[in-house]
Amino acid sequence: MTRGQEKIAWARAHMPVLAEVGRELKESRVLTGLRVAISVHLEAKTAVLALTLHEAGAELSVTGSNPLSTQDDVAAALAAAGPAVHARRGAGEAEYREHLRRVLEIKPQLVLDDGGDLTALLHGECEQAGESLIGICEETTTGVLRLRELAQAGKLRWPALAVNDARMKYLFDNRYGTGQSTWDAIMRATNLLITGKRVVIAGYGWCGRGIALRARGLGAKVTVCEVDPVRAAEALLEGFPVAPLAEAIREADFLITATGCRDVVRWEHLLAAKDGLVLANAGHFDVEIDVRDLRERAKGRRARENVEEFSLPGGKRIYLLAAGRLVNLVAGDGHPVEIMDLSFALQALSLAWLARKGAGLSPGVYPVPGAVDERVARLFLRSRGVRIDSLTPAQRRYLGREAADRG
Structure with missing residues:
Protein backbone atom coordinates (compact mmCIF):
# COMPACT_ATOMS: atom_id res chain seq x y z
CA MET A 1 0.00 0.00 0.00
CA THR A 2 1.40 3.42 -0.97
CA ARG A 3 1.54 6.34 1.44
CA GLY A 4 -1.39 8.01 -0.33
CA GLN A 5 -3.45 4.82 -0.12
CA GLU A 6 -2.65 4.56 3.60
CA LYS A 7 -3.90 8.11 4.17
CA ILE A 8 -7.11 7.41 2.27
CA ALA A 9 -7.70 4.12 4.08
CA TRP A 10 -7.24 5.78 7.49
CA ALA A 11 -9.69 8.54 6.62
CA ARG A 12 -12.22 6.10 5.19
CA ALA A 13 -12.14 3.99 8.34
CA HIS A 14 -13.31 7.04 10.32
CA MET A 15 -16.07 8.26 7.97
CA PRO A 16 -19.10 6.07 8.78
CA VAL A 17 -21.72 8.63 7.74
CA LEU A 18 -20.32 9.02 4.24
CA ALA A 19 -20.00 5.23 4.01
CA GLU A 20 -23.72 4.82 4.70
CA VAL A 21 -24.55 7.55 2.18
CA GLY A 22 -22.34 5.77 -0.35
CA ARG A 23 -24.30 2.55 0.12
CA GLU A 24 -27.55 4.45 -0.46
CA LEU A 25 -26.19 6.06 -3.64
CA LYS A 26 -25.09 2.71 -5.02
CA GLU A 27 -28.49 1.18 -4.40
CA SER A 28 -30.43 4.12 -5.85
CA ARG A 29 -28.10 4.47 -8.89
CA VAL A 30 -29.04 8.15 -8.97
CA LEU A 31 -25.48 9.18 -9.92
CA THR A 32 -24.75 6.29 -12.28
CA GLY A 33 -23.33 7.57 -15.55
CA LEU A 34 -23.43 11.24 -14.57
CA ARG A 35 -20.37 13.38 -15.27
CA VAL A 36 -19.20 15.25 -12.17
CA ALA A 37 -16.49 17.94 -12.10
CA ILE A 38 -14.89 18.42 -8.69
CA SER A 39 -12.63 21.16 -7.32
CA VAL A 40 -11.63 20.48 -3.71
CA HIS A 41 -8.65 20.63 -1.38
CA LEU A 42 -7.18 17.40 -2.64
CA GLU A 43 -6.19 15.37 0.41
CA ALA A 44 -7.25 12.09 2.01
CA LYS A 45 -10.75 13.03 3.16
CA THR A 46 -11.73 14.57 -0.16
CA ALA A 47 -10.33 11.50 -1.89
CA VAL A 48 -12.77 9.40 0.14
CA LEU A 49 -15.62 11.60 -1.10
CA ALA A 50 -14.44 11.26 -4.69
CA LEU A 51 -14.13 7.49 -4.37
CA THR A 52 -17.60 7.29 -2.84
CA LEU A 53 -19.07 9.10 -5.86
CA HIS A 54 -16.95 7.03 -8.25
CA GLU A 55 -18.14 3.78 -6.67
CA ALA A 56 -21.72 5.04 -6.96
CA GLY A 57 -21.26 5.11 -10.73
CA ALA A 58 -20.38 8.75 -11.42
CA GLU A 59 -17.73 9.69 -13.99
CA LEU A 60 -15.37 12.06 -12.19
CA SER A 61 -12.78 14.65 -13.12
CA VAL A 62 -11.03 16.10 -10.08
CA THR A 63 -8.69 18.99 -9.34
CA GLY A 64 -7.45 20.91 -6.32
CA SER A 65 -9.11 24.13 -5.18
CA ASN A 66 -5.85 25.60 -3.89
CA PRO A 67 -2.41 25.05 -5.49
CA LEU A 68 -0.75 24.58 -2.10
CA SER A 69 -3.28 22.26 -0.46
CA THR A 70 -2.98 19.32 -2.87
CA GLN A 71 -1.19 16.29 -1.41
CA ASP A 72 0.57 14.62 -4.33
CA ASP A 73 0.63 11.14 -2.79
CA VAL A 74 -3.13 11.26 -2.29
CA ALA A 75 -3.73 12.63 -5.80
CA ALA A 76 -1.69 9.74 -7.24
CA ALA A 77 -3.58 7.16 -5.19
CA LEU A 78 -6.92 8.63 -6.24
CA ALA A 79 -5.95 8.61 -9.92
CA ALA A 80 -4.83 4.98 -9.61
CA ALA A 81 -8.30 4.10 -8.30
CA GLY A 82 -10.03 5.36 -11.43
CA PRO A 83 -11.09 9.04 -11.34
CA ALA A 84 -9.33 11.48 -13.65
CA VAL A 85 -7.13 13.78 -11.54
CA HIS A 86 -5.55 17.06 -12.65
CA ALA A 87 -3.64 18.54 -9.71
CA ARG A 88 -0.14 19.13 -8.40
CA ARG A 89 1.06 20.68 -5.16
CA GLY A 90 2.83 23.97 -5.78
CA ALA A 91 1.31 24.57 -9.21
CA GLY A 92 1.71 28.12 -10.44
CA GLU A 93 -1.30 30.26 -11.24
CA ALA A 94 -1.28 29.39 -14.96
CA GLU A 95 -0.98 25.65 -14.30
CA TYR A 96 -3.67 25.82 -11.62
CA ARG A 97 -6.06 27.50 -14.06
CA GLU A 98 -5.22 24.92 -16.72
CA HIS A 99 -6.12 22.12 -14.28
CA LEU A 100 -9.51 23.75 -13.71
CA ARG A 101 -10.10 23.99 -17.46
CA ARG A 102 -9.13 20.34 -17.99
CA VAL A 103 -11.62 19.21 -15.37
CA LEU A 104 -14.38 21.00 -17.25
CA GLU A 105 -13.50 19.22 -20.49
CA ILE A 106 -15.83 16.38 -19.46
CA LYS A 107 -18.73 18.83 -19.88
CA PRO A 108 -20.10 18.03 -16.43
CA GLN A 109 -23.70 17.46 -15.51
CA LEU A 110 -22.94 18.24 -11.87
CA VAL A 111 -20.26 20.43 -10.27
CA LEU A 112 -18.90 20.12 -6.75
CA ASP A 113 -17.01 23.35 -6.08
CA ASP A 114 -14.92 24.62 -3.17
CA GLY A 115 -14.38 28.35 -3.41
CA GLY A 116 -16.16 28.97 -6.70
CA ASP A 117 -13.32 28.77 -9.22
CA LEU A 118 -15.02 26.17 -11.43
CA THR A 119 -18.24 28.15 -11.25
CA ALA A 120 -16.41 31.32 -12.31
CA LEU A 121 -14.91 29.58 -15.34
CA LEU A 122 -18.31 28.20 -16.33
CA HIS A 123 -19.61 31.76 -16.36
CA GLY A 124 -16.60 33.00 -18.33
CA GLU A 125 -14.08 31.45 -20.67
CA CYS A 126 -15.42 27.87 -20.28
CA GLU A 127 -19.07 28.74 -20.77
CA GLN A 128 -19.49 26.07 -23.44
CA ALA A 129 -18.51 23.36 -20.93
CA GLY A 130 -21.79 23.97 -19.09
CA GLU A 131 -24.13 22.98 -21.91
CA SER A 132 -25.23 19.80 -20.05
CA LEU A 133 -24.94 21.16 -16.52
CA ILE A 134 -27.80 20.43 -14.11
CA GLY A 135 -26.50 22.24 -11.05
CA ILE A 136 -23.70 23.17 -8.65
CA CYS A 137 -22.92 22.34 -5.02
CA GLU A 138 -20.73 24.86 -3.19
CA GLU A 139 -18.88 23.97 0.00
CA THR A 140 -17.48 27.26 1.29
CA THR A 141 -18.51 30.66 2.62
CA THR A 142 -16.39 32.33 -0.05
CA GLY A 143 -17.90 30.26 -2.85
CA VAL A 144 -21.47 30.92 -1.71
CA LEU A 145 -20.70 34.64 -1.63
CA ARG A 146 -19.51 34.45 -5.25
CA LEU A 147 -22.66 32.55 -6.24
CA ARG A 148 -24.89 35.16 -4.62
CA GLU A 149 -23.03 37.95 -6.40
CA LEU A 150 -23.70 36.21 -9.72
CA ALA A 151 -27.35 35.71 -8.81
CA GLN A 152 -27.83 39.32 -7.72
CA ALA A 153 -26.31 40.48 -11.01
CA GLY A 154 -28.69 38.22 -12.93
CA LYS A 155 -25.78 36.20 -14.32
CA LEU A 156 -26.10 32.86 -12.52
CA ARG A 157 -26.99 30.31 -15.19
CA TRP A 158 -27.81 27.22 -13.12
CA PRO A 159 -29.31 26.24 -9.77
CA ALA A 160 -26.74 26.00 -6.99
CA LEU A 161 -27.01 24.50 -3.51
CA ALA A 162 -25.33 26.50 -0.73
CA VAL A 163 -23.97 23.49 1.15
CA ASN A 164 -21.97 25.84 3.37
CA ASP A 165 -25.21 27.22 4.80
CA ALA A 166 -26.55 23.84 5.95
CA ARG A 167 -26.65 23.49 9.74
CA MET A 168 -24.69 20.24 9.65
CA LYS A 169 -21.97 22.13 7.80
CA TYR A 170 -21.44 25.49 9.46
CA LEU A 171 -22.19 24.41 13.03
CA PHE A 172 -19.56 21.66 12.82
CA ASP A 173 -17.14 22.11 9.90
CA ALA A 331 0.68 23.57 6.85
CA GLY A 332 -1.59 20.75 8.08
CA ASP A 333 -4.00 18.04 7.00
CA GLY A 334 -7.14 20.14 7.18
CA HIS A 335 -10.17 19.49 9.34
CA PRO A 336 -10.52 16.37 11.51
CA VAL A 337 -11.72 13.33 9.61
CA GLU A 338 -14.96 12.94 11.57
CA ILE A 339 -15.95 16.55 10.88
CA MET A 340 -15.46 16.18 7.14
CA ASP A 341 -17.45 12.96 7.28
CA LEU A 342 -20.48 15.18 7.96
CA SER A 343 -19.64 17.83 5.35
CA PHE A 344 -18.96 15.31 2.61
CA ALA A 345 -22.07 13.29 3.41
CA LEU A 346 -23.94 16.56 2.88
CA GLN A 347 -22.13 17.12 -0.41
CA ALA A 348 -22.88 13.62 -1.68
CA LEU A 349 -26.57 13.79 -0.73
CA SER A 350 -26.82 17.31 -2.19
CA LEU A 351 -25.40 16.11 -5.50
CA ALA A 352 -27.92 13.27 -5.51
CA TRP A 353 -30.74 15.73 -4.77
CA LEU A 354 -29.63 17.95 -7.65
CA ALA A 355 -29.43 14.94 -9.94
CA ARG A 356 -33.09 14.23 -9.17
CA LYS A 357 -34.52 17.74 -8.88
CA GLY A 358 -32.08 20.16 -10.51
CA ALA A 359 -33.51 20.05 -14.02
CA GLY A 360 -36.77 21.49 -12.71
CA LEU A 361 -35.17 24.43 -10.90
CA SER A 362 -34.57 27.95 -12.18
CA PRO A 363 -31.10 29.48 -11.84
CA GLY A 364 -30.55 30.65 -8.28
CA VAL A 365 -28.89 29.89 -4.95
CA TYR A 366 -30.90 27.36 -2.97
CA PRO A 367 -30.57 26.07 0.59
CA VAL A 368 -29.81 22.42 1.19
CA PRO A 369 -33.21 20.76 1.76
CA GLY A 370 -33.97 20.32 5.44
CA ALA A 371 -34.51 16.59 4.94
CA VAL A 372 -30.94 16.23 3.66
CA ASP A 373 -29.52 18.20 6.59
CA GLU A 374 -31.54 16.12 9.06
CA ARG A 375 -30.60 12.86 7.36
CA VAL A 376 -26.92 13.56 7.93
CA ALA A 377 -27.56 14.46 11.57
CA ARG A 378 -29.49 11.25 12.20
CA LEU A 379 -26.84 9.12 10.50
CA PHE A 380 -24.18 10.79 12.65
CA LEU A 381 -26.10 10.14 15.86
CA ARG A 382 -26.68 6.53 14.83
CA SER A 383 -22.95 6.10 14.15
CA ARG A 384 -22.29 7.25 17.72
CA GLY A 385 -24.92 4.97 19.21
CA VAL A 386 -27.08 7.92 20.27
CA ARG A 387 -30.88 7.88 20.30
CA ILE A 388 -33.15 10.91 20.67
CA ASP A 389 -36.81 11.58 21.34
CA SER A 390 -39.44 12.11 18.65
CA LEU A 391 -42.34 14.53 18.63
CA THR A 392 -45.77 13.14 19.38
CA PRO A 393 -48.51 13.64 16.76
CA ALA A 394 -50.02 16.38 18.94
CA GLN A 395 -46.65 18.11 19.21
CA ARG A 396 -46.14 17.96 15.44
CA ARG A 397 -49.55 19.51 14.88
CA TYR A 398 -48.83 22.20 17.48
CA LEU A 399 -45.55 23.10 15.76
CA GLY A 400 -47.03 22.89 12.28
CA ARG A 401 -44.78 20.00 11.28
CA GLU A 402 -46.47 17.54 8.97
CA ALA A 403 -43.64 15.10 8.36
CA ALA A 404 -43.11 12.59 11.14
CA ASP A 405 -39.65 12.35 12.61
CA ARG A 406 -37.91 9.18 11.59
CA GLY A 407 -34.94 7.27 12.99
Missing part, protein backbone atom coordinates in the same frame (compact mmCIF):
# COMPACT_ATOMS: atom_id res chain seq x y z
CA ASN A 174 -16.77 25.88 10.18
CA ARG A 175 -16.69 25.99 13.97
CA TYR A 176 -15.14 22.79 15.31
CA GLY A 177 -13.25 21.82 12.16
CA THR A 178 -11.66 25.20 11.50
CA GLY A 179 -10.96 25.75 15.17
CA GLN A 180 -8.98 22.55 15.64
CA SER A 181 -7.29 22.38 12.24
CA THR A 182 -6.11 26.00 12.28
CA TRP A 183 -4.31 25.61 15.58
CA ASP A 184 -2.98 22.19 14.60
CA ALA A 185 -1.38 23.77 11.52
CA ILE A 186 -0.02 26.80 13.38
CA MET A 187 1.59 24.61 16.01
CA ARG A 188 3.03 22.26 13.37
CA ALA A 189 4.48 25.17 11.42
CA THR A 190 5.95 27.10 14.37
CA ASN A 191 6.36 24.67 17.29
CA LEU A 192 5.64 27.67 19.53
CA LEU A 193 3.82 27.77 22.86
CA ILE A 194 0.26 29.10 22.77
CA THR A 195 -0.52 29.24 26.49
CA GLY A 196 -0.23 32.77 27.86
CA LYS A 197 0.19 34.34 24.41
CA ARG A 198 -1.96 37.16 23.06
CA VAL A 199 -4.01 36.01 20.08
CA VAL A 200 -6.01 38.32 17.82
CA ILE A 201 -8.78 36.82 15.67
CA ALA A 202 -9.99 38.97 12.77
CA GLY A 203 -13.55 37.86 12.04
CA TYR A 204 -16.09 36.26 14.36
CA GLY A 205 -18.21 34.22 12.01
CA TRP A 206 -18.49 30.48 12.60
CA CYS A 207 -14.86 29.93 11.59
CA GLY A 208 -13.52 32.81 13.68
CA ARG A 209 -15.43 31.79 16.78
CA GLY A 210 -14.13 28.24 16.44
CA ILE A 211 -10.55 29.51 16.26
CA ALA A 212 -11.16 31.79 19.24
CA LEU A 213 -12.66 28.98 21.34
CA ARG A 214 -9.74 26.65 20.66
CA ALA A 215 -7.25 29.45 21.40
CA ARG A 216 -8.91 30.06 24.74
CA GLY A 217 -8.83 26.34 25.42
CA LEU A 218 -5.07 26.38 24.79
CA GLY A 219 -4.66 29.09 27.41
CA ALA A 220 -4.24 32.10 25.12
CA LYS A 221 -5.50 35.62 25.81
CA VAL A 222 -7.86 36.22 22.89
CA THR A 223 -9.07 39.49 21.37
CA VAL A 224 -11.61 39.65 18.55
CA CYS A 225 -11.73 42.23 15.75
CA GLU A 226 -14.96 42.66 13.76
CA VAL A 227 -16.76 45.03 11.40
CA ASP A 228 -20.20 43.51 12.10
CA PRO A 229 -21.63 45.03 15.31
CA VAL A 230 -23.84 41.99 15.98
CA ARG A 231 -20.93 39.58 15.79
CA ALA A 232 -18.82 41.94 17.88
CA ALA A 233 -21.56 41.93 20.51
CA GLU A 234 -21.63 38.13 20.42
CA ALA A 235 -17.87 37.94 20.95
CA LEU A 236 -18.06 40.38 23.84
CA LEU A 237 -20.82 38.45 25.62
CA GLU A 238 -18.95 35.20 25.03
CA GLY A 239 -16.08 36.59 27.05
CA PHE A 240 -13.70 37.96 24.41
CA PRO A 241 -12.38 41.53 24.44
CA VAL A 242 -13.23 43.34 21.20
CA ALA A 243 -11.06 46.07 19.66
CA PRO A 244 -10.13 47.63 16.31
CA LEU A 245 -7.37 45.72 14.54
CA ALA A 246 -5.02 48.72 14.56
CA GLU A 247 -5.12 48.65 18.37
CA ALA A 248 -5.22 44.92 18.99
CA ILE A 249 -2.23 44.16 16.78
CA ARG A 250 0.11 46.19 19.00
CA GLU A 251 0.23 43.45 21.65
CA ALA A 252 -0.51 40.41 19.48
CA ASP A 253 1.75 37.37 19.41
CA PHE A 254 -0.50 35.66 16.85
CA LEU A 255 -2.93 37.24 14.37
CA ILE A 256 -5.31 34.98 12.45
CA THR A 257 -7.72 36.16 9.76
CA ALA A 258 -11.05 34.40 9.15
CA THR A 259 -13.22 36.98 7.40
CA GLY A 260 -13.72 35.99 3.76
CA CYS A 261 -12.78 39.59 2.86
CA ARG A 262 -9.71 41.15 1.24
CA ASP A 263 -7.03 43.47 2.64
CA VAL A 264 -7.92 42.83 6.27
CA VAL A 265 -4.30 43.06 7.42
CA ARG A 266 -2.50 45.87 5.62
CA TRP A 267 0.94 47.49 5.76
CA GLU A 268 -0.18 50.16 8.23
CA HIS A 269 -1.31 47.44 10.62
CA LEU A 270 2.00 45.61 10.35
CA LEU A 271 3.94 48.78 11.14
CA ALA A 272 2.10 48.88 14.47
CA ALA A 273 2.77 45.20 15.25
CA LYS A 274 5.26 44.16 17.87
CA ASP A 275 8.41 42.23 17.04
CA GLY A 276 7.82 38.53 16.39
CA LEU A 277 4.15 38.62 15.36
CA VAL A 278 3.00 35.37 13.72
CA LEU A 279 0.49 35.93 10.88
CA ALA A 280 -1.85 33.23 9.57
CA ASN A 281 -4.89 33.16 7.31
CA ALA A 282 -7.78 30.73 7.80
CA GLY A 283 -9.88 32.11 4.92
CA HIS A 284 -10.21 30.39 1.55
CA PHE A 285 -8.23 32.85 -0.59
CA ASP A 286 -4.85 34.47 0.03
CA VAL A 287 -6.25 38.01 0.01
CA GLU A 288 -7.06 38.59 3.68
CA ILE A 289 -3.45 39.50 4.46
CA ASP A 290 -2.09 41.91 1.83
CA VAL A 291 0.86 39.65 1.05
CA ARG A 292 1.69 41.31 -2.25
CA ASP A 293 2.19 44.69 -0.61
CA LEU A 294 4.18 43.09 2.21
CA ARG A 295 6.58 41.46 -0.26
CA GLU A 296 7.06 44.73 -2.10
CA ARG A 297 7.84 46.70 1.06
CA ALA A 298 9.77 44.23 3.22
CA LYS A 299 12.56 41.74 2.68
CA GLY A 300 11.57 38.15 3.32
CA ARG A 301 13.43 34.91 3.86
CA ARG A 302 12.51 31.31 4.58
CA ALA A 303 12.68 30.73 8.33
CA ARG A 304 11.50 27.09 8.23
CA GLU A 305 8.96 25.06 6.29
CA ASN A 306 5.77 27.10 5.82
CA VAL A 307 7.24 30.08 7.71
CA GLU A 308 8.62 33.26 6.12
CA GLU A 309 10.35 35.96 8.14
CA PHE A 310 9.95 39.59 7.03
CA SER A 311 12.13 42.43 8.29
CA LEU A 312 10.20 45.65 8.90
CA PRO A 313 11.49 49.19 9.46
CA GLY A 314 13.03 49.60 12.89
CA GLY A 315 14.31 46.04 13.00
CA LYS A 316 10.99 44.36 13.76
CA ARG A 317 10.30 40.89 12.40
CA ILE A 318 6.99 39.30 11.50
CA TYR A 319 6.40 35.70 10.49
CA LEU A 320 3.96 34.78 7.72
CA LEU A 321 2.64 31.22 7.68
CA ALA A 322 1.75 29.23 4.55
CA ALA A 323 2.41 32.21 2.24
CA GLY A 324 -0.83 33.75 3.49
CA ARG A 325 -2.89 30.91 2.06
CA LEU A 326 -5.29 28.64 3.91
CA VAL A 327 -3.05 27.67 6.82
CA ASN A 328 -4.85 24.53 7.96
CA LEU A 329 -4.46 22.84 4.57
CA VAL A 330 -1.07 24.21 3.53
